[in-house]
Amino acid sequence: MDLARRIAIPTTAIAITLVLWELLVWVNGWPNYKMASPSDLVPAFWKFRELFVQYSWDTLWRTVAGLGLSVLVGTAIGMIMGFSRVMREALYPLLVGFNAIPKATVVPVIALIFIGAHDMNTILIAFMISFFPIAVSISIGLSTLEPEYRDILRALGASRFTIFWKIALPKTLPEFFGALKVAVTLAFIGTNLMEIVEPHGKGLGHLFDSGKINADYPLMFAVLIALAFLGIVLFYVVVFLERIFAGWAERGET
C-alpha cells in the first residue's frame, strides 16, 4: 500500500505534466520546431532507439565516473579543510575562484590539453563541476563538530583516527549526501557540456548536437527528456544509498 502510494503519486504528477505540455502545444498550435509535444517524442525515441541506449550508456558511465572522482577528491579536500584551520583559510579562496569559472570555458582548454582522450576529458569536466559542494559540505561538517563529541572519546584516550572513524565521519554523512544530491545533477551538466561543446561522437550530448544540425527538433526534445530520466535515476540511487548509510538522520513522521 505504502509502496504503491509512493509510486502512484509521482507517476500521476508526471502524467499530468505530460498532458499539460501536450495541451499547451496543441492550444497554441506551435510547430514542432518551436516546441515539440510529447506525442512527437515517441516516434523520435523509436526511430533512434539503438542510439539512445548506446549514448545514454556513454553519458551515464562517464557521469558516474566523474562523480566518483568528485567524491574521492572532494572528501579528501573537505577533510584537509575540516581538520586544519590554516588549510581552510588557504584553500577557500582558491576553491571558490575555481568554482566561479564557467566550466563551458574550461571545456576547450581541457580538450586541447588532452587531445583525443574524450572519455577522460568528459569525466574531468563532470568532476570539476561537481566536487565543490562535496568538499565544502565535508569541511563544514568536520569543522563544526561540537567539541564535546570529540571530548567524550578523547577523555577515554581514543586516537584521532578512532574519533574520526567513530564520530566525525558518521556525523558528517547527512551533509555529505545532501551535497551528493546536488553534485549528481552538476556532474550531468559537466558530461553534457563536453559532449555538446566538443562533440566526439559519444553520449546524449552528441545526439542532441546531431538533432540540431539535422533540424530534427523532436529528437532534441527527446534527448532532453532522456537526460532528465537519467538524472532522476541517478538521483534516486543516491537517495537509496542515503537511506542505508544515513537513514538515522531522517526523523519519523511525528
Add this chain to the structure above:
Amino acid sequence: MPVLEDLSLACADQSFTAVVGPSGCGKSTLTRLIAGLLRPDSGDILLHGEPVLGPRSSVGMAFQNPVLLEWRTIIDNVTLPLEIVPNDLSRAERRQRSHELLSLVGLGGFEDKRPSELSGGMRQRASLCRALVHRPEVLILDEPFGALDAFTREDLWQTMHTLRSEENITCLLITHDLRESVFLADKVVVLSGRPAHVQFTAEGGLGAERRLDDLYTPEATDLLHELRHQIEIAQGRSPADEQGESS
C-alpha cells in the same frame, strides 16, 4: 590573566564534591584539566598521587549536552566507551553491563530506541550510563542537568544519587544550582571570580538516604543561604553593595 590561580582542591576516594561559582569563573576549565584534556601551565593534578599527564580511561565524563550519537541506538551509545577502553569483555557482556546501568536509571526497555526518540531527561540519563559503563574511578559532571526543566532535574538528582551509591565512584560535579550541589554532594566548594581559587568550602549535611524534602530542613536552608552569600561575594557584589544600588 590566568583562569585558575592558587586553586587547591582535594577529593577523597568515593566522595562527591560539587563546585559552584559565578559564570565564566573557569569551572569547565577545571574539569578539562582533571580529565587530562588540558595540561596546566603550572601546578599539578594528582590521581592517587600520580600526576595526570593526559586523558585516561579511569575517568568518565558527562556534559550539559548529552552528546549521544544519533546513528546509534541507546544501548550502542552506552557501550561506546567499552569499544575504546581496553577490556576483555565479550560483546554479550558489554551489552549486559549497559543493560544493567540503563535499568538502574529507569531506561530498561529503551535499549533499541534512537536518541531522537527520547526526551531530554532520558537522553541525559543515557549519557550518565555511558559515562559510567567502563567502571571509571572518577566521574566528572559538567552541569549535566543544566538544560533540563526543574522537575526532571530533581528526578535526575535522585537517579544520580542512586548511581553514585551503586557504582563506587569519586564524583566531581560542576553546577550553577545550589540546591543541586547541596542535595548531591558531601562537600560543596565555591570558586571565586577570575582568576579562580577556592573561596569557601562547606560539608554537606545530608545522609546516605536522600529525599528532596531534605532540602527544606533548617540545616539545609542555612547552608543554601550561606552558599548564596558566598556566590554574591564571588560575583564581586556583597549584599551591602546591592542595598546601595537600590537606594
